[in-house]
Amino acid sequence: MNKEFRKQESNTRGDGYLPGLAIDAVIFGFHDHQLKVLLLAYKNTGLYALPGGFIHDDEDVNQAARRVLLDRTGLTNIFLDQFYVFGDNSRYDPEPLKAIMLARGYEPPTDHWLLKRFVSVGYYALVDFTKAIPTPDAISDTCDWYGLESLPHLMQDHRQIIQKALETLQANLDQKLIGFNLLGDEFTMGELQSLYETVLNKKLIRAAFQRKILSLGILERVAKKFTGGAHKAPYLYRFIS
């Protein structure tokens, strides 16, 4: 759902949208040893959910994912990546969507397109949560960052979607690091290690981490500037462009 929700709600057959296909976005936020995830709360329902929505019938699925994220949260320029298609029949659960429409004072017909089975394409991203200020849309009370250890009750299978996204992020961090663009142009080995420790949720041994990360061949050391106290300053690194 998104700013277009009123249109989607009264459009009972879903004209102009791809039927049965949705998008859910798991936006992880990282800062100072904390890992969070972006969630919406729906007005008058007590339901929490991942930002998600539907695809126009003349729109690329990847393009729809970026549009939905912008509409639902105000976030732009996020490096969104597909990670899994959630397509089990057992995840079919029309009640939350029905509750959201009822809370808005709209009683949908039982064959309303939004109450049919949906397959959802999962997207994920990792951002600095101090730089990404989410803005709730018209149908959400709040759009906010939640710690992974203190998630509220989530609708449908959104908790499993977050878990799968986290496993994907942990397994692919080496490959995605550059695209996520999290650390500024230059950073210390300690800052990079802190990012890994936060995402992997464990302490790493400094020497082993440094050896491993340098063996990826994606980093170059920046020449030290003269700072007066240079002998104490840590080396800076940047990604090889």
Place this chain on the structure above:
Amino acid sequence: MNKEFRKQESNTRGDGYLPGLAIDAVIFGFHDHQLKVLLLAYKNTGLYALPGGFIHDDEDVNQAARRVLLDRTGLTNIFLDQFYVFGDNSRYDPEPLKAIMLARGYEPPTDHWLLKRFVSVGYYALVDFTKAIPTPDAISDTCDWYGLESLPHLMQDHRQIIQKALETLQANLDQKLIGFNLLGDEFTMGELQSLYETVLNKKLIRAAFQRKILSLGILERVAKKFTGGAHKAPYLYRFIS
């Protein structure tokens, strides 16, 4: 499409299927330094395609992928993995499906569900092509292995789907190696290196390959059996269970 194709063809509204969602399977075959891919040729059309099909409205998407592969090729027990959702609007092209139905003597109405826009979930696997003997189904002339360097003309965007699957296979081989179950219970370092060289399509340096693969921590060396000529036999390895 699959053995059910007659049913799907005459069922112009697609009742009983998820609308607009398809599956395409890229089955790579590996043996003795060769990498191939499994393709179907459609009767009387000159069209080549990946094995693919549709999802029953009460079926898991992953389950549909295994069913489609079995129905279209006779292959079972394949470790199929999702790798990407092909959802660009520009890939919409109803002509091949129309041609297949016309070649079967059936003229579809213009609003036939099979002629609408489809989003396709891509699956891939890697098998030993000498152990997997594909069997064409009722609507295919042939179901056969093709070398990646000599692919026939493929319908829609199937060539790009193969390319994306190959890149995924190359990037994830370390992680998928055990699941693919390609090498038998015990194998030599040379056999494993040959698998990597074939998939990556390049020669690797023996010492560097061995160091890298052992650092993954997934292999254990099997105690040597006394063979009489044991001093010449290479070490055998197996995956740590």
